[in-house]
Amino acid sequence: MNLTADLMIASPELFVAIAAMFLLIFGVFQGNQSTRLVSWLGVGVMFIAAILVLAGPVGRVVAFNDLFVVDGFANFAKILLLLGAALTLILAVPFNAREGIPQFEYPVLILFAVLGMMMMVSANDLISLYLGIELQSLSLYVLAAIRRDAVRSTEAGLKYFVLGALSSGILLYGMTLVYGFAGSTGFDDLAAVFAESAGDGAPIGVIVGLVFIIAGLAFKVSAVPFHMWTPDVYEGAPTPITAFFAVAPKIAAMALFVRVMLEPFGDLFDQWQQVIWFISLASMILGSFAAINQTNIKRLMAYSSISNMGFVLVGLAAGNETGVQGVLLYLTIYLFMNVGTFACILAMRRQGRMVEDIDQLAGLSRTNPKMALALAIFMFSMAGIPPLAGFFGKLYVFLAAIEAELYTLAVIGLLTSVVGAFYYLRIVKLMYFDDPLDAFDQPVGREISTIVFGTSVVTALFAIIILVFPLLDSAANAAATLFAV
Amino acid sequence: MIIQAFAFYLFALTAIAAGVMVISARNPVHSVLFLILAFFNAAGLFILLGAEFIAMILVIVYVGAVAVLFLFVVMMLDINFAELREGFLQYLPIGALVGIILVAELMLIFGSWVINPEAAQIIAAPSAAPAEITNTHALGRLIYTEYIYLFQAAGLVLLVAMIGAIVLTLRKRPNVRRQRISEQISRPVEDVIEIKDVPTGSGI
Secondary structure, X not given: OOHHHHHXXXXXXXXXXXXXXXXXXXXXXXXXXXXXXXXXXXXXXXXXXXXXXHHOOOOOEEEOOOOEEEOHHHHHHHHHHHHHHHHHHHHHHHHHHHHOOOOOHHHHHXXXXXXXXXXXXXXXXXXXXXXXXXXXXXXXXXXXXXXXXXXXXXXXXXXXXXXXXXXXXXXHHHHHHHHHHHOOOEHHHHHXXXXXXXXXXXXXXXXXXXXXXXXXXHHHOOOOOOXXXXXXXXXXXXXXXXXXHHHHHHHHHHHHHHHHHHOOOHHHHHHHHHHHHHHHHHHHHHHHHHHOOOOEHHHHHHHHHHHHHHHHHHHHHHOOHHHHHHHHHXXXXXXXXXXXXXXXXXXXEEOOEEOOEHHHHOOHHHHOHHHHHHHHHHHHHHHOOOOOHHHHHHHHHHHHHHHOOOHHHHHHHHHHHHHHHHHHHHHHHHHHHOOOOOOOOOOOOHHHHHHXXXXXXXXXXXXXXXXXXXXXXXXXXXXXXXXXX | OHHHHHHHHHHHHXXXXXXXXXXXXXXXXXXXXXXXXXXXXXXXXXXXXXXXXXXXXXXXXXXXXXXHHHHHHHHHOOOOHHHHOOOHHHHHHHHHHHHHHHHHHHHHHHHOOOOOOOHHHHOOOXXXXXXXXXXXXXXXXXXXXXXXXXHHHXXXXXXXXXHHHHHHHOOOOOOOOOOOHHHHHHOOHHXXXXXXXXXXXXXX
């Protein structure tokens, strides 16, 4: 394989890397007054990268000595995370100008984080997986602490950094064990080794290593019991960063999780299924119950994302094609619901100050009926009420669970989603049936209102969208590429 | 052979002696200097093993950067090391016990150590035989060809770390006066100097 062909395969990543470095130099010379321009250029870069992903090779190709893979699954995940990152970056532009985050490094770091995520979903080797995760995480630590004069933001950054470093250590430890017992770090080699030894069971060292790898990855998707950092980091980080955290890294880490479990360790399904089963169950239960007591809407969204990750993991625990299709579909829907909800949270301002208490939403239907309607759509959708988008996400992962005969998981999942419905619907009740407080600041800004409108339309009319666009088919095709090897 | 054995014992004994001095020297600056001596001797041991690349890295990174950084920290921070070392003898038995347990465990591990016989077949053998090529050369061949992707990715990680450090710590202080050379040399003479004709025998 010659280098030019390899570079062509990795063209979206190369483009993002070069553009990020170019924007960095541009920002250094222009100073902080160029932040707005750099941000919009960053959005453009992600747009072009998405086009490059779509124009890329169809079918599975590997590059750089089997370290890097492009297939339908990676492309689907890349489009999702680029979309999520671009939308949250657009949300950040007015916020940063208003709230005193002047650094032009903000969009540059987002681009590097996105690059790390693209490398994660395209990893075909344990080392490239680790480097992708580190590139992503390092950018995220800095972004969490970017408001360095605010105590809570620096606290969030520090907590995220310390716990993230710990999880990386756990992940690396698991990788060394797997390497030591299997003799390779490449996913293809590992899959071949495990396929050979599937009959007589994998060596115990591989199993221990696998559990450590799962623990490290569970930390990155903030699944219980590795979720402790999530509420604090979500609360402390600036709101557009929280929106970014809730969407793009979760999609990338989950796609990586699915690939690692199903490609190299696919033949050890019996060994890891019970671990994923437990993580999924615990995330759904804790996410739903812990969210009930929250008063801060960002913390509420943190617990909501924990329980959502639990639902996504149901699809992985099923371990079949329907399951992976459900994971991709759920992540797509999760992306739109979350970006929309965070856009609404960003519009929660009174006299120029951000408010984050859930009670402040009281009577929103009278002071700002459009925003109340949009937020109600997102809340109903997250609660899983048909015919909104969230319903379809849950439908597909639970269908996969039934297909794999995981009845306990499906039943408990459904019950926790009823618990979850309580706190989602409480927000709707606050907005529609409580006495109104002072109105939020108007107008909310063109960026926010456009994104709220767009995402709420997608969420509300999802039933029509899956009829018109071949979303189900493309998710199914993407899922099939993982099983075709 | 004799020269090799002699060099080994020289390096090894000096390294151990320097290591003991690191923890027993009264002056912390001396401790760091002994640490540097220990690093140099360890580098010598690596050269005897034929691992000249690791030897170079050890000297460049550990002596050149890490130990010098330690030296700066030790000299800049006013820490009373004598106070820290109080109770050293008191904790010695416990410390020795922990050390002995660790050594015993390590011996048990190495006693029962077997390399998986199957691993040898799976493992890729990407580098040339060590007799034909220096290991610096071999590493360079691998890093810049087969692992170029990982090498570049690691470079990006370091770039992000650098950006992060600057973003989080660089502060523009408005009331610091800096030297602006272009402003200095482009000032017209009339603005800066005033020439007065002072008559002899009187003041201005």
